[in-house]
Amino acid sequence: DADVTQTPRNRITKTGKRIMLECSQTKGHDRMYWYRQDPGLGLQLIYYSFDVKDINKGEISDGYSVSRQAQAKFSLSLESAIPNQTALYFCATSDFQARQFFGPGTRLTVL
Amino acid sequence: AQKVTQAQTEISVVEKEDVTLDCVYETRDTTYYLFWYKQPPSGELVFLIRRNSFDEQNEISGRYSWNFQKSTSSFNFTITASQVVDSAVYFCALSSYNQGGKLIFGQGTELSVKP
Numbered sequence: 001d002a003d004v005t006q007t008p009r010n011r012i013t014k015t016g017k018r019i020m021l022e023c024s025q026t027k028g029h030d031r032m033y034w035y036r037q038d039p040g041l042g043l044q045l046i047y048y049s050f051d052v053k054d055i056n057k058g059e060i061s062d063g064y065s066v067s068r069q070a071q072a073k074f075s076l077s078l079e080s081a082i083p084n085q086t087a088l089y090f091c092a093t094s095d096f097q098a099r100q101f102f103g104p105g106t107r108l109t110v111l
Numbered sequence: 112a113q114k115v116t117q118a119q120t121e122i123s124v125v126e127k128e129d130v131t132l133d134c135v136y137e138t139r140d141t142t143y144y145l146f147w148y149k150q151p152p153s154g155e156l157v158f159l160i161r162r163n164s165f166d167e168q169n170e171i172s173g174r175y176s177w178n179f180q181k182s183t184s185s186f187n188f189t190i191t192a193s194q195v196v197d198s199a200v201y202f203c204a205l206s207s208y209n210q211g212g213k214l215i216f217g218q219g220t221e222l223s224v225k226p
Contacts, residue, residue: 043216100206
């Protein structure tokens with residue numbers, strides 16, 4: 001089984017809808033991250049969490065919110081989706097040696 | 112501020128050629144890590160290597176090699192005898208202890224290896 005899983009893998013939604021992307025990990029890491037990748041660009045950090053009580057904004061947090069339900073779960077929400085949030089979203093965990101382990105990605109399309 | 116620059120947007124080579132992907136970084140931290148990731152057309156991110164700022168030893172792994180030079184703030188990646196399966200987007204990234212371990216990515220280099 002994969003160490004970092006993301007659901008759904010693909011999602012098409014409409015403008016204005018609320019959508020949640022979920023991330024689960026079995027690596028036992030405290031640190032978790034959400035990144036966004038736009039076509040032809042590198043990844044940009046949306047939010048990150050050092051533990052259940054510690055959540056921080058990244059470079060592009062506007063329009064997004066997160067919830068760290070447990071050490072193993074970190075969810076990303078788009079309260080009111082808009083077309084320019086169409087992107088590939090990655091969840092990641094980090095170990096004490098700063099290595100990051102990525103989930104398979106969620107491809108989100110907002111119509 | 113931290114920054115990673117991959118000046119080569121696209122590279123196209125013929126199979127068996129050697130190719131070097133450039134990466135230049137900026138950071139004020141003395142303890143940091145550098146990474147290379149591969150993103151094949153399927154979209155997942157594949158970890159290739161991590162280097163810490165205190166270890167400038169070059170590394171070779173099969174056809175892959177990495178050259179880390181602190182003096183020029185560069186961490187270049189060379190593929191020897193390239194193969195079609197090497198076709199992908201390659202990302203260089205930087206993280207530092209003081210920044211909470213979050214990765215700063217370069218824009219990526221798309222490598223196309225033609226038969």
